[in-house]
Amino acid sequence: ADLTKPETIPATLIGIHTVIDCATGRPEEPIKTVDWEGKVALIQCAKAMGIQKYVFYSIHNCDNHPEVPLMEIKYCTEKFLQDSGLNYVIVRLCGFMQGLIGQYAVPILEEKSVWGTDAPTRIAYMDTQVDSLLVTYFS
DSSP states (O other): OOTTSGGGHHHHTTTOOEEEEOOOOOTTSOHHIIIIIIHHHHHHHHHHTTOSEEEEEEETTGGGOTTSHHHHHHHHHHHHHHHTTOOEEEEEEOOOOTHHIIIIIHHHHTTOOOOOOOOSSOOOOOOOSOOHHHHHHHO
């Protein structure tokens, strides 16, 4: 399905019992198109078609940061899903911050300075690309 075209959703759900929703808009797309309007259409269609389980990937602490548009939309989507009547699971992932590889991992390996924050909590970041060098290094 193309979440920017809600009419494409129903055909993709035929014969499906579980939706694993990890979609998000591309940087060049308006954030509301996929991450709100598309998700609402997907959840409504899943409900109408009797989907047995809906797994939604959200963002850690999204409810604490309404000033960040994507986090606000993720939290609103969580609430919409909770009110939908679907059997659901919400997984609040830590950041997929690909920039961290170049901004942190490489400087650390090159024994250069790395800037951080004085935040009292730890956040785990995940590499979103399969990279055999990194997989080998962290194995």
